[in-house]
Amino acid sequence: MPSLKWDYSLYLVTDRSYIGVRDLIVCVREAIEGGVSLVQLREKIAPSREFYEMAEKLKSLTSRYNVPLIINDRLDIALAIDADGLHLGQEDLPIAVARKHIGQDKIIGISVSNVAEAIQAEKEGADYLGVGAMYATGTKIDAKLVSLAVLEKIKKAVSIPVVAIGGIKKENAVRTMETGIDGISVVSAILAAQDIEQAARELKKSYQKQTNYTKGAVLKLK
Amino acid sequence: MPSLKWDYSLYLVTDRSYIGVRDLIVCVREAIEGGVSLVQLREKIAPSREFYEMAEKLKSLTSRYNVPLIINDRLDIALAIDADGLHLGQEDLPIAVARKHIGQDKIIGISVSNVAEAIQAEKEGADYLGVGAMYATGTKIDAKLVSLAVLEKIKKAVSIPVVAIGGIKKENAVRTMETGIDGISVVSAILAAQDIEQAARELKKSYQKQTNYTKGAVLKLK
Numbered sequence: 001m002p003s004l005k006w007d008y009s010l011y012l013v014t015d016r017s018y019i020g021v022r023d024l025i026v027c028v029r030e031a032i033e034g035g036v037s038l039v040q041l042r043e044k045i046a047p048s049r050e051f052y053e054m055a056e057k058l059k060s061l062t063s064r065y066n067v068p069l070i071i072n073d074r075l076d077i078a079l080a081i082d083a084d085g086l087h088l089g090q091e092d093l094p095i096a097v098a099r100k101h102i103g104q105d106k107i108i109g110i111s112v113s114n115v116a117e118a119i120q121a122e123k124e125g126a127d128y129l130g131v132g133a134m135y136a137t138g139t140k141i142d143a144k145l146v147s148l149a150v151l152e153k154i155k156k157a158v159s160i161p162v163v164a165i166g167g168i169k170k171e172n173a174v175r176t177m178e179t180g181i182d183g184i185s186v187v188s189a190i191l192a193a194q195d196i197e198q199a200a201r202e203l204k205k206s207y208q209k210q211t212n213y214t215k216g217a218v219l220k221l222k
Numbered sequence: 223m224p225s226l227k228w229d230y231s232l233y234l235v236t237d238r239s240y241i242g243v244r245d246l247i248v249c250v251r252e253a254i255e256g257g258v259s260l261v262q263l264r265e266k267i268a269p270s271r272e273f274y275e276m277a278e279k280l281k282s283l284t285s286r287y288n289v290p291l292i293i294n295d296r297l298d299i300a301l302a303i304d305a306d307g308l309h310l311g312q313e314d315l316p317i318a319v320a321r322k323h324i325g326q327d328k329i330i331g332i333s334v335s336n337v338a339e340a341i342q343a344e345k346e347g348a349d350y351l352g353v354g355a356m357y358a359t360g361t362k363i364d365a366k367l368v369s370l371a372v373l374e375k376i377k378k379a380v381s382i383p384v385v386a387i388g389g390i391k392k393e394n395a396v397r398t399m400e401t402g403i404d405g406i407s408v409v410s411a412i413l414a415a416q417d418i419e420q421a422a423r424e425l426k427k428s429y430q431k432q433t434n435y436t437k438g439a440v441l442k443l444k
């Protein structure tokens with residue numbers, strides 16, 4: 001399982017609506033320099049050719065930084081650019097179909113919002129889970145919110161990495177990480193920031209603080 | 223080249239906006255019974271899972287009738303259902319990328335609107351061309367129109383099959399076919415009809431009349 005060596009700690013999901021006239025490649029580079037450990041390209045409007053060309057450009061950026069690039073929804077774009085993985089929502093292709101074409105060496109992540117979906121996704125071969133939406137957000141307006149208690153239950157119910165997504169920012173990052181999950185996934189908390197690199201760095205700091213805290217707690221239990 | 227054995231004469235492109243509350247599978251079945259020789263599933267709004275499930279259902283229908291099924295734009299959906307082919311517009315994935323994943327045994331069709339694009343597409347490995355838009359249509363409102371003269375030039379410039387698309391109906395089908403092309407591609411002329419089977423049959427008749435006419439002319443020239 002290639003997922004074990006991945007660093008899910010600060011997972012950036014792109015959304016061009018937050019960056020205004022800024023160049024996405026430049027924004028993502030700043031985010032990576034600030035500490036983003038994984039990038040998911042999400043593009044819901046662009047024609048396939050534009051999506052593909054954007055993905056190609058991002059791939060050469062992320063490769064330079066040794067940061068994995070995951071494509072949202074579109075198996076064909078993931079195949080076309082030889083992405084590191086594919087992220088599927090509950091309304092996207094079934095995992096089995098994606099796995100058949102993308103192979104065992106690539107990561108498949110699944111969006112889930114409850115324990116049943118989490119267990120099901122792991123059973124079907126998901127490499128990690130994106131759990132959300134955690135907090136109210138402009139990105140997915142009608143998304144039902146997942147409680148921290150449910151997030152913790154999901155983390156305990158599966159053995160694959162769990163990342164929380166949806167409205168995560170500096171103010172709630174620590175209490176989200178305290179559930180024992182493997183990382184936080186952010187969109188606007190990084191991309192809507194004036195200083196993207198700094199925003200990523202601050203989020204990363206709250207994560208690292210939390211990691212130390214958790215490690216301490218585990219040691220104590222022994 | 224698998225395309226040689228294909229019958230491009232009456233090529234149906236789906237568009238759910240024309241069928242109202244009717245079931246797409248039922249509509250396509252009627253169209254095939256009326257003489258449609260090839261079906262392209264075009265779906266611009268549905269989430270990937272819905273597109274995939276629709277494609278699966280259509281595939282089992284078209285297989286029963288030995289009619290090829292082509293997927294518009296989405297290489298991943300074509301791969302997922304093992305479709306007979308993929309149709310790419312100028313804003314979709316490059317042919318080379320699609321070919322790499324879909325293989326040599328599948329058909330790739332390309333939308334073109336001038337001679338240069340046609341020659342380029344053939345050079346890049348297209349199996350057939352969809353030329354248009356020929357006439358004003360509600361399907362693609364801002365499409366520039368292609369003249370019959372350009373259609374004829376395209377047909378002469380390439381050796382792969384050429385199908386005309388865009389606003390083709392009973393009233394203009396014959397003069398379109400008179401350019402010597404291999405088939406006509408229709409959307410609303412079949413799908414918006416009250417009696418889909420009858421609409422397909424009448425279009426087919428105009429095509430067959432034209433084929434006989436052309437054959438006669440060729441014999442006379444000898």
Ligand code: NI
Binds near residue numbers: 101102301323
């Ligand atoms: Ni493949």
